[in-house]
Amino acid sequence: MSNVAIEVEDLRRAYGGQPVLRGLSFTVHTGEIFGLAGANGAGKTTTVEILQGLRRRDGGRVEVLGLDPDRDRSRLRPLLGAQLQASALPDRLRVGEALRLFARLADDRVDWRTLAEQWRLGPLLRKPFGTLSGGQRQRLFLALALVNQPRLVFLDELTQGLDPAARQETWRLVEQARDQGATVVLVSHDLDEAERLCDRVAVLADGALLACGRPVDLTGAAGTVTVQFAAPSAVALAGLVDLPGVAEVGYDGEAASVVVAPSAVVPLAAELDRRGLRPADFTVRRASLSDTVVALLTGDHR
Ligand SMILES: Nc1ncnc2c1ncn2[C@@H]1O[C@H](COP(=O)(O)OP(=O)(O)OP(=O)(O)O)[C@@H](O)[C@H]1O
Numbered sequence: 001m002s003n004v005a006i007e008v009e010d011l012r013r014a015y016g017g018q019p020v021l022r023g024l025s026f027t028v029h030t031g032e033i034f035g036l037a038g039a040n041g042a043g044k045t046t047t048v049e050i051l052q053g054l055r056r057r058d059g060g061r062v063e064v065l066g067l068d069p070d071r072d073r074s075r076l077r078p079l080l081g082a083q084l085q086a087s088a089l090p091d092r093l094r095v096g097e098a099l100r101l102f103a104r105l106a107d108d109r110v111d112w113r114t115l116a117e118q119w120r121l122g123p124l125l126r127k128p129f130g131t132l133s134g135g136q137r138q139r140l141f142l143a144l145a146l147v148n149q150p151r152l153v154f155l156d157e158l159t160q161g162l163d164p165a166a167r168q169e170t171w172r173l174v175e176q177a178r179d180q181g182a183t184v185v186l187v188s189h190d191l192d193e194a195e196r197l198c199d200r201v202a203v204l205a206d207g208a209l210l211a212c213g214r215p216v217d218l219t220g221a222a223g224t225v226t227v228q229f230a231a232p233s234a235v236a237l238a239g240l241v242d243l244p245g246v247a248e249v250g251y252d253g254e255a256a257s258v259v260v261a262p263s264a265v266v267p268l269a270a271e272l273d274r275r276g277l278r279p280a281d282f283t284v285r286r287a288s289l290s291d292t293v294v295a296l297l298t299g300d301h302r
Contacts, residue, residue, distance in 0.1 A: 002066060005030045005152055005183040006051060011060035013046055013207075020046055022207040023060070028200075033174060033184040035194035037293075038204035044187045047204070048154050051185070052080060065151055078106075081150030081182070083141050083158070091130025095121055095140055098129065099147065106148035119143040119173065135166030142173050146182065153177060156187045171197050195219075195289035203293050210296055219287045224259050226287065227268060229279035231256040236277060243271060 006028035013021040021043050028034040036044045049055040050062060053069035053076055062069055067076045089098060096112075099121070103112035116122050119139050124132065132140065138159070145153050155174065159167040174197060178184050188194050194201045195215040202212040211218050224247055231237055234251045237258075241249045245264025250257040260268055265284055272279070287295070 003030045004028070004063075005032075005065060006034075006185070007061070007063040008047075008051075009061040011047065011050065011062060012058045013043075013050065013055070014058055020207045021050075021057075021060075024204070024207065024209055025060075026202045026209060026212050028183060028185060030183055031178065031181065032199040033178050033186060033197055035198035035201035036185060036187045036204065037189060037191055037194045037201055037289075038210070039189060042189075042204040043207040044189075044204055045156070048156070048185060048187055052082065052154060053077070078148060079151045081145040081148060081153040083145045083153075083155045089129045091128060093129045094125065095127050095129065095132070096125035098140065099125075099143065102144045102147045109149050110147060112147065115143050115147060133166075134162050135169060138162060138166065138170050139173065142170070142177070146177055150182060152183045152185065154185050154187070157190075158186060158188065159190070159193060167193075191290040191293055192288065201289065203296070205297060210293065215289050219289055219292045223261060224287060225262050225265065226285045226291075227256075227258045227260055227265060227282065228285065229256055229272070229277075229282040230254060231277065231279070236275065240268070240271065243267060 004027055008027070009025045011021050011024040012019065024043070024047065036047060038044055046055065050057050051064050051069055053073035056070055064076060065079050069076055096116070099112040099116055103110060103115070116125060119142065121140060121143060124136060129137070129140070142155075145155070158174065159170050162170060171193075174184060174186070186194070186198060198215065200212065200214050201218065203210040203218075231251060231254075237249055237251055237256050240246055240258060243264065244267070245261035246258060246268065247261070248259040258268060269282065
């Protein structure tokens with residue numbers, strides 16, 4: 001099997017003359033969880049709709065599982081799984097009925113009872129869809145997205161509106177789907193979720209690729225860490241900004257926040273010690289993906 005699941009090259013699309021995808025290129029590897037992240041309106045939905053053959057592109061090359069979604073849509077369809085919108089199921093449809101129905105539509109490629117057990121839906125089989133909690137609905141949608149044993153699954157705003165426990169459970173389930181062999185494309189504007197869950201992330205801004213890579217590489221590329229500690233006054237911090245490797249010093253009336261190169265952390269601690277400041281809460285925080293993207297977007301990329 002090829003190790004490339006999706007190849008996108010110079011993808012272009014406009015709505016009413018207004019370009020929304022401006023030459024987008026990226027590759028999704030087989031068996032990874034790949035995040036498409038970016039602000040509202042960045043072009044994520046348009047991109048995945050083109051990948052699924054639901055929208056036509058204006059230009060560029062797209063290959064999904066070796067097929068062109070425009071030309072080979074009917075061959076591609078059975079290989080893909082997609083998450084339903086909440087409005088897609090009638091409230092009175094029972095969980096078991098939904099699973100059975102979708103399994104039949106997919107030629108009973110998988111035993112829906114096994115799938116129900118796997119996704120811990122067994123106790124919910126007789127419950128109408130309308131009575132499920134947000135987390136239970138999400139579990140059902142994930143099971144339904146996998147009912148045709150897709151090679152590639154598209155998930156959109158996966159954990160929106162879920163509480164932290166349901167969010168974490170959903171993440172585990174997505175990892176389980178990946179571990180069972182599916183390639184997952186996750187659309188999200190939640191960069192914390194993308195950082196936690198994705199093997200690699202493409203960050204879109206204004207229809208173009210802002211950054212693409214493993215979260216750890218993207219955040220590492222920012223090249224800075226943030227040091228935080230309680231400080232008695234802004235005066236106590238005077239001149240720190242002139243130390244080698246220090247990019248920025250902030251003070252909010254109680255705590256200092258100093259952005260530095262990793263190599264400047266120890267000299268900064270030594271300088272604080274020299275000044276008689278020995279904060280017990282001295283912490284060093286790596287930039288999050290969210291910090292990194294904000295820095296990239298504002299051109300504040302040190
Ligand atoms: N059918 C359409 N007709 C006209 N403009 C559209 C259409 N669909 C999307 N757009 C515009 O294209 C741009 C990209 O939209 P898209 O939905 O792809 O972005 P997105 O990154 O998925 O955003 P969100 O996170 O809000 O879902 C937006 O400015 C949007 O208003």
